[in-house]
Amino acid sequence: EAAVTQSPRNKVTVTGGNVTLSCRQxxxxxxxxWYRQDTGHGLRLIxxxxxxxxLQIGDVPDGYKATRTTQEDFFLLLELASPSQTSLYFCASSxxxxxxxxxxxxxxxxxxx
Amino acid sequence: GEQVEQRxxxxxxxxxxxxxxICTYTDPNSYYFFWYKxxxxxxxxxxxxxxxxxxxxxxxxxTVLLNKKDKQLSLNLTAAHPGDSAVYFCAVPRNNYAQxxxxxxxxRVSVFP
Numbered sequence: 001e002a003a004v005t006q007s008p009r010n011k012v013t014v015t016g017g018n019v020t021l022s023c024r025q026x027x028x029x030x031x032x033x034w035y036r037q038d039t040g041h042g043l044r045l046i047x048x049x050x051x052x053x054x055l056q057i058g059d060v061p062d063g064y065k066a067t068r069t070t071q072e073d074f075f076l077l078l079e080l081a082s083p084s085q086t087s088l089y090f091c092a093s094s095x096x097x098x099x100x101x102x103x104x105x106x107x108x109x110x111x112x113x
Numbered sequence: 114g115e116q117v118e119q120r121x122x123x124x125x126x127x128x129x130x131x132x133x134x135i136c137t138y139t140d141p142n143s144y145y146f147f148w149y150k151x152x153x154x155x156x157x158x159x160x161x162x163x164x165x166x167x168x169x170x171x172x173x174x175x176t177v178l179l180n181k182k183d184k185q186l187s188l189n190l191t192a193a194h195p196g197d198s199a200v201y202f203c204a205v206p207r208n209n210y211a212q213x214x215x216x217x218x219x220x221r222v223s224v225f226p
Contacts, residue, residue, distance in 0.1 A: 004156075033213050042119075042202065043157075045213040058213060090156060096211050101147060104156040 003027060004105035006091050012111045013081050021076040021108050023091030031094040032074040033102065034058070034066060036087040043090065049074055050096070081112045115140045115205050119217025126193040126224050134188045134220045136203035146186050147204040147214065148177060157202065160188075193224045 004025045013019050025032065033048040035058075045058030047066035055066055063085060065077040078085055088109050092102040118137045126132040138146075144165035149157040161172050163179055163186065170177040174197070176189040186203055200221050204214040 031211055035213075040218070042218040043214075043216040045207065045215075048213050050211065056212070059207075092157075094211070100145065100206065100211055101159055101162050102214060103159065104149075106156045 004091055004093055004103055006089075006105040006108050008108060009106065010109045010111075012113065014113050015082055017078075017081045017112070019078040019081050019110065021078075021089055021091075021110070023074045023076075023105055024072050025074075025091075025093040025103075025105075026072060027093065027095070027103075028071065029093035029103075030071070030096040031100070031102075032068065033092040033094070034064075034074065034076045035090045035092065036060065036085075037090060037107075038087050046076065046089075078110075081110075083112045086110060086112045115143060115207055115215045117203060117205055117215050117217045119203055119220060121220060122218065124220055124222045126190065126197075126222060128194060128224055128226050129192055132190045132193060132222065134190075134201055134203070134222075136186045136188075136217050138184050138186065138205050140205070141181075141184060143205050145206060146179065148186075148188050149202045149204060149216075151200045151202065151219070153199075160201070190222070193222075195224050195226075198222060198224045 007022045034046040035043045044060045049068040091105040094102045116139045146163040148160040150160045178187045200219045203217045
């Protein structure tokens with residue numbers, strides 16, 4: 001089973017702050033994804049990547065940047081955090097073959113004051 | 114793109130009883146589907162992947178039925194036990210199979226003695 005880790009697990013910042021969420025997967029998966037989870041909205045896709053240096057836009061990309069530095073590492077950047085970005089963020093990976101099932105990390109809870 | 118409706122949002126089940134969660138999707142060409150389980154404070158755990166060629170899929174203590182005519186996917190919990198208390202999500206691929214998943218809003222299942 002895929003191993004996906006996220007850091008930090010919890011983060012508190014202030015409005016206008018700069019935040020980077022990190023995700024690492026250790027199973028040589030090509031595809032990685034960032035989702036946010038909010039009550040009443042379920043999980044929504046922010047950005048995803050097919051491989052190092054590649055970035056694709058998801059359904060709710062506004063206010064977020066992402067960067068895939070290696071096959072293992074995918075970062076989500078909030079350069080001017082706003083209270084509306086208070087959420088639970090999940091990273092996932094997929095090997096991109098066959099069924100494309102995704103394996104999720106434990107999540108990062110971000111609070112923007 | 115694909116849209117998914119999931120119901121009910123909450124489910125209280127007596128231990129030993131059964132329960133059903135239903136998802137309705139829109140894209141008739143979808144042929145992979147997923148059920149995820151989220152326990153409190155944890156990430157999403159893949160419960161089952163379903164292929165459109167198989168109308169009945171069985172796992173440990175549950176059955177997934179696919180009704181392609183009505184574009185419905187159901188998760189049937191049989192003989193619920195306390196370990197089944199969690200939030201359950203159905204998910205279908207967004208547009209193509211590497212472009213992330215569209216999730217239902219989730220069903221919170223509480224199993225009581």
